[in-house]
Amino acid sequence: MKTVPGLNETTSLGLISPLRQGTIQESFVRHDAHVALPVVSLHEDQYIVDFGKDHSIRYHQVGKNKECSCGVSDCKAVEAVRQYLLAGGRRAESPPERSGCPICGSKTYPDHTWNGKYTRTFGWRCEKGGLSHFLEAKAKRIQKQQAENPWLIPPAMDYPGLRRDDLMTWEQCEAIQNKVSLSTGYDPTA
Ligand SMILES: [Zn+2]
Numbered sequence: 001m002k003t004v005p006g007l008n009e010t011t012s013l014g015l016i017s018p019l020r021q022g023t024i025q026e027s028f029v030r031h032d033a034h035v036a037l038p039v040v041s042l043h044e045d046q047y048i049v050d051f052g053k054d055h056s057i058r059y060h061q062v063g064k065n066k067e068c069s070c071g072v073s074d075c076k077a078v079e080a081v082r083q084y085l086l087a088g089g090r091r092a093e094s095p096p097e098r099s100g101c102p103i104c105g106s107k108t109y110p111d112h113t114w115n116g117k118y119t120r121t122f123g124w125r126c127e128k129g130g131l132s133h134f135l136e137a138k139a140k141r142i143q144k145q146q147a148e149n150p151w152l153i154p155p156a157m158d159y160p161g162l163r164r165d166d167l168m169t170w171e172q173c174e175a176i177q178n179k180v181s182l183s184t185g186y187d188p189t190a
């Protein structure tokens with residue numbers, strides 16, 4: 001038996017809290033069993049919830065005020081964001097001074113066709129510069145990363161190392177090659 005002063009508090013904790021926990025857990029399990037967990041990503045100060053392509057509204061945008069852009073007051077996307085944060089997901093935050101396009105500072109809006117598959121970053125378009133500002137910002141970021149860490153495999157002993165730009169050149173070659181074979185109709189795999 002617990003000997004906590006304030007008997008009323010103890011009883012209310014003992015009665016209500018386990019009951020509540022039970023309901024939350026149950027609904028979570030039920031939700032889990034039927035649908036695959038939605039994927040939550042960040043776009044500036046918004047959480048983007050991806051319910052997968054079979055869902056009628058695939059992408060939901062949840063703000064920090066826990067409201068979903070779809071307008072449904074108890075939208076499952078809000079719960080998905082809660083679970084994501086509970087699991088230690090990164091919190092959305094507004095950039096300190098400038099929000100929006102890193103090139104011109106205009107407003108941006110998400111463009112899901114440009115989501116980074118491997119970097120898990122969100123695609124967007126600039127209200128003024130459109131997709132070109134997104135690509136410009138992306139290129140700058142890659143350049144910065146390369147300048148800070150140019151080595152893919154640093155040199156060791158008598159191995160000369162492999163620089164990132166070596167690989168870029170190789171990728172560019174392949175891209176040009178593909179373009180050439182498309183225009184001439186030559187298929188190297190035939
Ligand atoms: Zn929603």
Ligand SMILES: [Zn+2]
Binds near residue numbers: 101
């Ligand atoms: Zn812009």
